[in-house]
Amino acid sequence: MTDTILDVRGLSVDIATAGGVLHAVRDISLKVERGKTLCVVGESGCGKSMTSLAIMDLLPKGARRSAAALSFAGEDLSRAPGKRFNALRGNRMAMIFQExxxxxxxxxxxxxxxxxxxxxxxxxxxxxxxxxxxxxxxxxxxxxxxxxxxxxxxxxxxxxxxxxxxxxxxxCEPELLIADEPTTALDVTIQAQILRLLADLQKEFGVAIMLITHDLGVVARIADRVAVMYAGQVVEEGPAAALFSDPRHPYTRGLLDCIPVPGRTARGGRLGAIPGVVPSLVGEVHGCSFRDRCPHARPVCAEDPPAREVDGHRWRCILEKAA
Incomplete structure (x- = not known):
């Protein structure tokens, strides 16, 4: 039996709008291993929830999904009919919704x-x-x-x-549990209880968890691997320890710099911030989407960035390492 319960390759979600086609999710690839936790992190509107809905075949009306492969427990569901998803949802794959x-x-x-x-x-x-x-x-x-x-x-x-x-x-004892921001709007005490509960249940039932969040504190506590999303793409993905200790993409570095660190962040000092706004994903999208906000941007960033990988740590950037 394969250790990979979910294997997503080349997943895209397009939504027709009055201003053109919105490319909500753009050619992303993810894997979730049995008994492990993959955290998908990024700011609001980056496509995290849309990715989970695409995997569960619960996209809103007007949204169109395409994928090179959407494999669950070895079965390719990329072109499976709705009846097949009905048999799987709530049974072998389940979802905890945001609210x-x-x-x-x-x-x-x-x-x-x-x-x-x-x-x-x-x-x-x-x-x-x-x-x-x-x-x-x-x-x-x-x-x-x-x-x-x-x-x-x-x-x-x-x-x-x-x-x-x-x-x-x-x-129904699912093999895969997708949790879309399960601690949103809960106070910190209840958040900690929910996270501890998910970890305990994972140990007991061996369920694979795909946890969607924008809270890097949550990620640090529960993740085995982390996928960082920006503007509909996975810009960096790898083991949680490696991503926190050695981030390779400038966006990941920017997210980590926004977090106060005990003993290093001065009391009353300014936290890091990422300038600018997320670009529009309506119409044609070219090059690195982060280039207008990146301190390391160069003219070559107007072209699609290269895909890099070292020891299972993958990122899309002209840089070999975030400064």
């Missing part, structure tokens, strides 16, 4: 929403689904789980709703 209050249906109880995928994919009885739901709610740290089954989403706090989303995603 649980809108992802959970306010008209149905927690118990009904937890039981539905288990009964649909596993042919379980109502009693079996209920027992599984109680087990997982307890596993994700929700007190009195049996009583929670009769409650509605609005009766739970944000942290509890997020835990319910995690339990729902685990109902």
């Amino acid at each position: 649980p209050m809108t992802a959970l249906n306010p008209a149905y109880t927690i118990g009904d929403q937890l039981a539905e995928p288990y009964r649909l994919h596993r042919g379980a009885s109502a009693a079996q689904a209920r027992d599984r739901a109680v087990y997982l709610l307890d596993k994700v740290g929700i007190a009195s789980p049996a009583e929670r089954l009769g409650q509605y989403p609005h009766q739970l706090s944000g942290g509890l709703r997020q835990r319910v989303m995690i339990a729902m995603a685990l109902m």
Whole structure:
């Protein structure tokens, strides 16, 4: 059995707009290994969530996906029909959406929403689904789980709703879990609990996790590998330790410089910042998208940057190493 559960190559997502075609995701390649965590990081609007929706075949109307390969557990899904994705989603591959209050249906109880995928994919009885739901709610740290089954989403706090989303995603013991900013809008204490929970569940169930975030602090705590996205592209990808200690792309270096470092950042001192704004991805896009914000930009950056790799650490830049 291969160690790679998800292998994405040449994935692009285009969206028709009044001003032209928006190239939301541009020719990205990613791999997620069984039992490991890949963190996809980047600022808002860089294409992180659109990438996850493309992988799950949940793109909004009007968005068009293309890929050289979209392989899940050795099966190429790049041209698979919707019925095949319906059989996989919520079963062998699952997703934790960014905002649980809108992802959970306010008209149905927690118990009904937890039981539905288990009964649909596993042919379980109502009693079996209920027992599984109680087990997982307890596993994700929700007190009195049996009583929670009769409650509605609005009766739970944000942290509890997020835990319910995690339990729902685990109902059918998926091989791949995609978590789209699961700690957004939660206070730091609950964030830490959710991250610890994901790590514990990964150890117990061996699930592969693709975690989407813009928080490098989260990345440092949980990632095995990191993919840095900018303007719809993966500009750097590699082992988490190597990326933090030896970033190769100027954008990654800029992100890391924005983080205060205990003992090095002076109290009251100015943090790093990346000047400028993200370029428009509507219409033709050429060259390095970061060149207008990069302190190392040269005329050659108007052409597509070379792809470089050292010991599994890959980046797109004319530089061999970020200054």
